[in-house]
Amino acid sequence: MAGAGPTPIPPDDPATDLLRARAALLAPPAGARRLAAPALRAALVDLHDLWLTTRAAALGVGPGRALVALGALGRRELAPWSVPDLLLLYDADRIDPADATRLAAALRPGLRTATVGGAVQASLADLPTALGLLDARLVAGEADLADRLAATARRAWRASAPARTDALAVLTHARWDRAGDVAHRVEPDLRDGRGGLRDLAVLDALVVAGAADPPSAEVRAARRVLLDLRTELHRHAGCARDVLRVDDVGNLLDPHGPTDHHGLLRTIGGAARTVVTAVEAALRPRRHRPRSSGRPELGTGLVVHAGEVTLARGASVARDPVLVLRLASAAARGGLPMSPSALRRLAEAAPELRAPWPDAARAELLTLLGAGEGLVDVVEALDRAGLWGRLLPEWGAVRDLPPADPRHARTVGRHLLEVTRHAATGDRTDRPDLLLLAALVHDLGRGRAEHPARVGAEVAGHVGRRLGLPCDDVATLAATVRHQDLLPRTARRRDPEDPATVRRVLDVLDGDAVLLGLLRALAEADARGTAPGAWTPWTARLLDDLVARCRSALPTTATGRAPRRPGG
């Protein structure tokens, strides 16, 4: 891994020696050992502790005062360019607040001061402060003050947490909306993203509050993965950047770990999914309160309980292969999460759906795919439980696959779900069922050496047959995937006014008006699912002009194969 160039150190900075020592740790001189990520973090924490202790002693941080580390330094998880979060505590009975303020300014400009009572009071009004204080650790000064802060802050958090967990969930979801999913972004935010390091801090806080179990071995392993990657990212970037860019990938590959971009995203995605599962389970009971005290039936074997769709008593888990799809479509339809215990039971005991799928299974799948907003979270939950890959074994090849096109902001797997979500909202085709399926499978041919659309068409054919589609529909599905780029490519590169252009399109599509409509609708959903701004009125007009010309050139009776009832 290549290190970044040396960062200039301002000569008049009081922390010059600290900065020099950090620079030496990050870019050791020739012949010196390059520290691995965990050792580098430990060395950085020791370095900061030593420097702060020395400086605090020199400035007289003694009885009645304590320098406390919060956040990453408090947890001993400092990344190379993290700014240490510090607080100067003082005892107001013994120390004048003005003296404490002067001392804090001498230690570091802008360093906050507080009494134990004042800090805890502030934590009751501000959630991030409350979470930060949970990591409080003495660096220098009076240990008793720091211990009192840690104990009082924890007690206050435990007492107030039941009433504040909803607010914590809202704050967490707002952050997720801003930073996106770590598991699905091509350029994930390792700290603020959904499944990132901030979520682990939330989880830690919920554990302290008794609202979550202590982290499992999987969560602890995920924490190490994310911390190590963030450490290496800081070391390589030479700044406090937590968004891992595509350009960084080559410098973060490791002969002992992921050796390519797909492998790296797979490692990150696996860790982030583990974190998301844990933090969502901890937040969920408070986010989704039961809408009623009863247990309304949603269909055979399903009920809503505690705001989750779950299995009814007596559900035929081991004998009902469609149950998992009924659960998923009910959850997506209702905008509710699925119960983790139900997913575990299904993963352990549900029988495989045999090909060709029965009509009921296909209908539930189409309901799920057509659920719009609810689709993504439900499929993610199925995937984390190992159930989505059993329904669609081809998913494994694209789950964390980085896109070839740099305009794509998400992994191929997440792109497929986004396109399906957008396909559910369109009305430009007589076959919304085939559009949803085409959206779901249109990029399953990515990541292989062969032509993606050609491979994708073959895969789509396999999927269509497995789902039990009629032969004509299998052919239409495969053709939609095969020719997914035909309209956008033709509209941009050929003269739509030239009759030869229209003839060429209709020849490729064998004059099939249904296929033409599917391709127009898929083009829009595909662009909308790619990135904000990828579908514009300009693009729409360009495509619509071509499609209108093609439709005009079709014989009036040539409407393609008769529209089929969705799901049939």
Added chain:
Amino acid sequence: MVTAIVKPFVLDDVKATLEQLGVLGMTVSEVQGYGRQKGHTEVYRGAEYAVDFVPKVRVEVVADDPTAEKVLDAIAETARTGKIGDGKVWVTPVETVVRVRTGERGVDAL
């Protein structure tokens, strides 16, 4: 600066032609508008819609005076299909140019 409004499908040919002229940089944007053609109508599901604005691409090239004339001619030649809506190409004077990375100015910045 040479500015051209042309049909989208000629863009690849325009780019290739300009590359042959040694023009390596250009700005391309997707625009909508109409000239003499006044747009057209489109029929979708039996209904006729007036399409006032037609998709075009705008190509902008900053070049020195002798090259600008060649660029203008090359774009006009390449983008011509002979049909209504082929677009326009025009040249406007540029006061000065600065290459942001190096600070070079004028012709050196091109």
